[in-house]
Amino acid sequence: QFRRALVGERWTAWMHLVRRLIYVQLSDQPDSTQWKLAKNGVFTVKSFYMDLIN
Template identity: 60%
Template sequence: LGETPLAIQYPSLYRIVQRREAFVATVLQSTPLNIQFRRTLIGNRWEEWLHLVSRLMEVQLSQQPDKLRWKLTRSGEFIVKSMYLDVI
């Protein structure tokens, strides 16, 4: 969901989640979602949770393996020159 990990996008939820190592796919496998928090979600945390869940409901996971994609080239493949140009 975006360019940054969910832990960075939702830090207040990440700080109180029971299992920080859980994969999104594992959480999405069951209804209700397979996730537990160490505290009750109230106020801003509740609003963040609702926002996150609404975003997750749009995700369609596949059985295909993940792929690495290099953002500095159009092809998505790593090229030393692209890294050099980005550094300078």
């Protein structure tokens, strides 16, 4: 139960969060990071800059 009523923007924000969490998959595997803006998964300033200007 929530302390505040979920109406208007609060309801919209809640539903946005719920929709995003539906696709989260948990596993027992170790965590890893991957930079999605580069094909090899490694962060580069160039990949960040190219995404920023596009």
